[in-house]
Amino acid sequence: MKNITVVVLLFFTFLLSFQVSAQDLMKSSDLSTLKVDYLSDSDIAKIRIQLQNNNMTIEEAEPMALSKGMSAAEFSKLKARVNEVSISNLNKKSNENTVANKKDSGRTQDKIVNNKVKDSANALIFGSELFDNPTLNFEPDSNLATPMNYVLGPGDELQVSVYGVQEYNASIPVSVEGKITIQYVGQISVSGISIEAATQKIKAAIAKVYSTVRSGQSQVSVSLSRIRTIKITIVGGKQPGNYSISSLATVYNALHLAGGPGKNGSYRNIELIRNNKIYKNIDIYRFLVKGDQSDNVSLKENDVIRIPVYTQRVTVEGEVKRPGIFEMKKSEKFSDLLNFASGFNEFAYTASVNVLQKTGKEFKVHDIKESEFSSYLPKSGDVFRVTKILNRFENRIKIEGAVFRPDYYSFDEGMRISDLIARAEGVKEDAYTKRARIIRLKSDLTTEIVNIDLASALSGNLNSDIELKREDEVTVYSILDFREEYKVTIDGEVKTPGEYPFFDNLTLNDLIIQVGGLTGSASKRVEIARMIKSDEIDDTNPRRIELVELEITADNNEQVKNFLLKPFDVINIRRMAVYEKPQMVTISGAVAYPGKYVLANKKESVYNVVMRAGGLTSVANLEGMKIKRPIKQEQIDKIERIDLNLSKNDTLKKDLTKKLKDELKYAVIPLDWSKIVKDKNHYSNVTLFPDDEIEVATFNEGVKVTGNVLLTSEIPYRRGKSFKYYINAVGGVDSKGWKKKAYIIYPNGKASVTGSFLFFRSYPKVIPDSQIVVPEKPETKKMSTGEWVSIGSVITSLALLIVTAFK
Template identity: 70%
Template sequence: MKRILYILVVCMAMLASTTTNAQDILKGKDLSTVQVDYMSDADIQKIKSQLDANNMTIEQAEGIVIEKGMSPSEYAKLKQRLKDLDAKKGPTNPLEVKPKKEDNKKEFGREQEKIKNQKVKDSLNALVFGSELFDNPTLNFEPDLKLATPVHYVLGPGDELQVSVFGVQQYSETVPVSVEGKVSIQYVGELAVSGMTIEAATSKIKNAIARVYSTVGSGQSQVSVSLSRIRTIKVTLIGSKQPGNYSISSLATVYNALYLGGGPGKNGSYRTIELIRNNKVYKQIDIYRFLTKGDQSDNVGLKDNDVIRIPSYTTRVKMEGEVKRPGIFEMKEGETFADLLNFASGFTDLAYTASVNVLQKTGKEFKVQDVNQADYGRYQPQSGDVFRISKILNRFENRITIDGAVFRPDVYSFYEGMRLSDLVTQAEGLKEDAYRQRVRIIRLKPDLTTQIINTNLEKALGGDLAADVILQREDVVTVYSILDFREAYTVTIEGEVKNPGTYDYFDDLTLNDLVVQVGGLTGTASKRVEIARVIKSDSVDANNKNRIELVNLEIAADNNEQVKNFVLRPFDVINIRRIAVYEKPETVIVSGSVLYPGNYALATKKETVYSVIMRAGGLTTVGNPAGMKIKRPIKEEQIELIESVDLNLKENDSLPDKLSKKLKEELKFATIPVNWDKIVKNPDHYSNVILFPGDEIEVAEFNEGVKVSGNVLLTSEIPYRKGKGFKYYLSSVGGIDSKGWKKKAYIIYPNGKADVTGSFLFFKNYPKVAPGSQIVVPEKPETNKMSVGEWVSIGSVITSLALLIVTAFN
């Protein structure tokens, strides 16, 4: 009994401790006895309320509860219980959207409009140097709120401070700076911090907390003060593209405000921008210092109620032409053209830098002035000046050129007194093929016309000063090659050689040389060789009607090296003839019901079906004499002949293409019917055709069935009955269907021959049926039936014609 009472007392103590800890989790001193599993949802809700009252999350309180003795496992359970509680609770109003802190829509009871700056490309001032800095949406001068708080940051209403005490004593709270400029800290009271730097406010808060928390003064606890939220300040922009009052971060700088306002307006200055603070000019901003040097000394921080005034420019000039950054630039008093050139990033590589042309404006008209290079550092641009920088001239002051038969044809530097021999020596001398009797010099005269000078190159190089011409600037010397005067000679070989064609001619080229060059003779070469040769004569012989000279030779057809080696001449055409009789064996195929199917060589030029079938052993016992046919491949030239026929069709008619495609991809061969019984009785019968290489003789097995297909009710094979006609087999498959075209039905016999249904007057003549045949019923073509209106129209026309005829006879 005592043991039971002891257990009950311990459980009650644990529950009481758990309840107490649940109510004072942040203020309790010992959390080692906390058991999260025994806490109710109400206890968890109380802990959640404590955290919300101190503007803390469970993650931020982790260090505090662990230091007070809560085990990591119990902390994890508590964190999960809080998370589950939020999930169960859910939003009280699904349509309610909690405003983000960044929205700044309501602070300390005051409404504030969110400023949205839409960047629009400035087309009017696109050439003004610096304008791209403020209308480029990819640029952004907003302050980085993640950076450490500057020690000189001045506090004001709207800022929030995170005050934490850690060590022996624990405390953490987020305190806002009120409208009166004070912060309220629990157990400490209100402290005025507005107008103080963050560094001074931190010192003041630490001293105040030390008076309450004794461990802070002794150093056992530490105080941390940080800026958790930045206030919004108001600045005014005057003279910008979008002037007005702007609400911006208190960490913002001058460039941030200028960016929001779109930069200077149409006539705004980029170099004398004024920052006015307390009705006095606090700073004068020159954006060019940032653009040209990256100097941000003018980019100072802003304070509440600052005014940024952008006055109108005083002096603007324009740079055109060969500078790296052409455009419109603003100049200050005392600045020179050298400074302007620096703003434009200097001349381009092709700029003419000896002087600059300036278009100036006077009180009445324009005038032009040249600024020499020596005066760049003295000339002060005037408002409205237009500087035009031109390109250098496309000419050389000391160029001379040599090309042709020298080892190094190129462009060289010219000097006064330079002679032809000097230039040839500089070009590493003449090549072996150089033509030495003449050299050409093209010279540019003072009036820019050209003249030609010719001299003897061999004498010039031999020391003859009269021939060794003195050269001038821009001379072009050409040394000819003897190869330039030679005609490109060729010879042609055709006929029975490995690689016939046209080849280059060389002096002393022989027939043996050419035969070996083209790979030698083929096995079909004959001993006869015909050479066609050009006829050369200074006079016309009226009696000689020959256009060329023919030379006939006899060679050893099996030898590339002939005993009598014939010397060739330019443009000879050699033709090596083919031997009279030389044919490789060609075969046909015999398949089906023969004794020895396979490939058979055509023994004679007029090999027939009968002779080949007899060589194949004749038909087997199951061979069908009425089922023999020849399948002959369709040749490419036959398809090309069909394609070349003009069918006089429309341009978009695809019939020829469909026909060619069908021949190439579907048919591939033509069928020739063979009547074997007639051939056996009479070998001279017309169906005993002469075979071609590639033909296939196909002998079908005897089949007693008759196949019926097409537009019939049942595609089937009906046993052959002697004496039964065409209609019998159609009836045996149920007749034709609704789309069948009976009068166009046809039959295909086993040997490939076909026959169609004929008609005379009202009588139909159906083809005979043989064993192994196939009856096909095609589909009726679709026809458009005439409507009632069309019949009425035709009737009206006939009636009108009848009336005309009657009237004519009356």
């Protein structure tokens, strides 16, 4: 027992020395006992961090390590391990999934990445989409438990643990010789055997050294901590070459990395070659059609996946669920091809399929009947075309018209008219039973009409109850179809005038109630115009219609004497001779009582309304009175109806009507109050219309100057000063101002323009509260040099002509 304790103490001391050396490579004075194979990845990572902290590379640390007793062979291992960890760390940073897998399972493996390129040229080949999808890569899951039949090899790393009374834990790589080295146990050959067999072998070897393992006081566990990378070769793929992949990878994973079969590659006869022999024939269609992954076997070192060219391909077009290009084996039938294409769709014509075949010289067409689907052998290059079913029915029949359920029904041999009527729930009450019509499709696809006595057919007469045929269309007439649609018209003083349906026994009272009754302006006079019907022309009677005049009680919708109406009567309820609602005008501004006033008589004048408003106030401007009269829609309509003989592109009329509607809205009528007061019959004392607005301006001593002047301003009025004085008072006109076309707007809405005669110019008179406007000059196109030269040439020619004439 004492010897065992000494051995254990020595073992832990040796381990501790390894750990100290690993943790303090730079400060340790003796590295002769350091064994790189016993260092874990975390120890290597710590050494790498020490080198980074000292700004050293592993190559620069070699002289120092050798001087401290480390052998060259051990340093070479250390250098390889440090570089390997460096690459591994880069892979971890570039791929978060690998990091996640390591955290979850504690197992690492090299990440294989291959960018997918969409193969649009072979998109129609069945199965090509399997290898274009970057999310479908068949990559093995490192989180899964290690398969017990997994065969170990160089590059794998085992996690060996002893726990219980004695403890030991180490990550041990499988050397290139296929062996692992366990401290105090020695070397154990594990290459080429399954992990299950290797576990038993390791346990037996450790039990020889650790007595507690042999006695059962300690347990041993062996797991795969790092999966080796194997090299395989892919020939015939879209991206052929040598690939380094996980030892857990399968055939489909490798095919996906290579982009699948090439342009002419086979999907049905892929060969997995192992030790120079065909180990497995892979048919991808088994996976695509049935989901069978029996061909998806694991790969081994130096395996070769050979993708030969296809033997025969065929094309399926038209009404199948999965049209495309399919690879066929020689023994497969057309029924197998339909299975690959997922069968016919719901619109396919399945009685036969047309196939376009290629002979040695030309094309030929062949029809495959439904009975031959299971026997026909497709040939390379065949193009199968599945067409649509015909847009016709084999057993359809139709009934429409005066039946309770008009619709399409199924046709049975021997069906008669009475049978179809019964299916349609019988005829309606308005059915015209003396005649029914059948539109029948003849054998040459032309149509004919067959008339039957419907009443006789329904009574059981077989001569009338004829047999129907496929695609017959039976029409049962309604007596309502033969009646003219009668109307009556009512207009005038009713709530809702218009045209209304006529019914038998319709009276004037009924119609008045239907239209909402009479209005308050309805008079007692009613005029009814009635059409004249006669089989003979009476030239002596000039009347076109018959007029009926009635008197009603205007304030009562129900008349004592009710009048019976006839079809197409036109009723007109007249308006009362005198019936006008009070209408108003508005007065605003400098009057005593501004507001709205009712027009008291038909010729209410401006003077009367102003007087009713209390007259003008002391601040009223006698020269600033005007009427704003709304522009009515009738006036705009008149302008739109006038033909101005303009071109199609001229927008003058459109602009004018838009300005009247949206901008002006009012017409201004100037007033001269001083003359109205003197003479009530003066033309300024105009008669007012409803909605007119009288504006009385407040006296203002300023004169506004606007437009193209240097300063828009209001200048105090000075008696006797001219038009030019006020323009000069604001700095004159600007560069665009057109002074000779300046005009003035007076307070009452009148306007006056500048006049000219020869070289003399007369400007309008200025009064207080006026507004002077200087417009902008129109743009003129300057004559070019060529135009001046042309004019000069013309003048010169004329001068020469005149001189010549007078010689």
